[in-house]
Amino acid sequence: MTHDSAAQNVEAYASVSPRDLILRDRLAIDRTVLANERTLLAYIRTALTLFLVGISFVHLPDLHPDPSFGGLRYDVAGWLFMVAAAIVLAVGLFRYRGFKADILSIQKNART
Secondary structure, three states: HHHHHHHHHHHHHHHHOOOOOOOOOHHHHHHHHHHHHHHHHHHHHHHHHHHHHHHHHHHHHOOOOOOOOHHHHHHHHHHHHHHHHHHHHHHHHHHHOOOHHHHHHHHHHHHO
16 A cells, blocks of 8 residues: 555545444554554564674675685675665655554544
């Protein structure tokens, strides 16, 4: 689901009276909140894994007994993994905040 389709869902709920929402609808909103948080944790887990792989690549030549092993290849690969980790984390936080705002809007409309 893209952020645009989530915004369309918010508009769809705006026409529904809060009195018309039944327990099932309220629980669905709560499940959506939990799914959004779970997705953020997956982004964080992926970013942490990429970062640790990057650190491993940078320090891999230090662990090898042959001093000519590795070199610039592993440093570049390691730094690329760390940059990828930062990008994944930024995308995850951006998506989380966008969906959280949409979900809060739906919750506010449902509880008033």
